[in-house]
Amino acid sequence: MLLQSAWGKVMIQVQNVSKTMGNQNVLKDITFTVGKGTITGIIGRNGAGKTTLLKTMVTIVDPDNGTVSINDRDVFADSKAKESILFVADSVEALKNYSTTAIASLYADIYPHFDHDYFQALMHRFEMPSTKKIKQYSKGRKALFSLILAFATRPDFVLLDEPTDGLDVVVKKEIMRFMVDEVAKGDISIVIATHRLDELEALADQILVINQGEITETFQLDHLQERFKKWQVVYREHMPDFLLNHLHILQQSGRVYTCLGEGDLDDLESQLKETEPLLYEELPLSLEDLFVAKLGSERIAE
């Protein structure tokens, strides 16, 4: 049976994927879908299973159970199914002694849809100098070059493993902007694995939280406003206990509470009002709030 994605037609479908390595359950019954023209973030601590999950999606890792399909074609049974998906690890590192031109030619040989004109246009856009050996590039430039190569292969799906790890803020923003622009054109979908929430917050349509090989939360940003509300409330003395049990307290500073409601929001709102706070204000919701509320002390590593 097909799963329904929030975006209508299912594109990548990962269903009940499990993998044991050594004696460790690295992936436990993972199920999710990636829609067309979307960005999916997979967030989890070091060792949570992110890289193994991406590798499973491109058949580098064989799952013990479960299936991965692209447009209903099983990637393990049908080798053509995975032609539209590209996994970007730190691949250019292995090519550090080659020139930008040689690497572009190599990609053109490997990937039938490699678009030379687009490659040149992107090199120009990011003011990337051609170089005889890409090891002469800075770390940021190497990361950008990896992405330029990836998008020039004109894939439908790009899987990125920690794409901005160790890069400075300026390059990071440039890379994020690049990804948003690519997705905005409509057809491409990106999956980003990271341990940093700030990389995803402004970008992702869907976020999966992975913890010890298991997806523990799924957030679809379109639906957040229906599920959650955030308020700042000030009391003469303190918030009544019964409310404390119904709200996630994000922050408390004396008599000022910043809290998050989940579930029947109208009911929660009237309960809040009935307690007659001195001040009561709805605040804009951010993903960070949800992570604080849901993961508490088990926050994602900074």
Ligand SMILES: Nc1ncnc2c1ncn2[C@@H]1O[C@H](COP(=O)(O)OP(=O)(O)OP(=O)(O)O)[C@@H](O)[C@H]1O
């Ligand atoms: N080939 C392997 N054999 C045995 N265990 C492995 C193998 N590959 C990964 N693991 C283990 O599986 C777990 C998940 O690893 P994975 O690299 O997928 O995590 P990750 O979330 O990508 O972490 P990081 O953010 O550190 O890259 C880790 O505990 C790792 O030690």
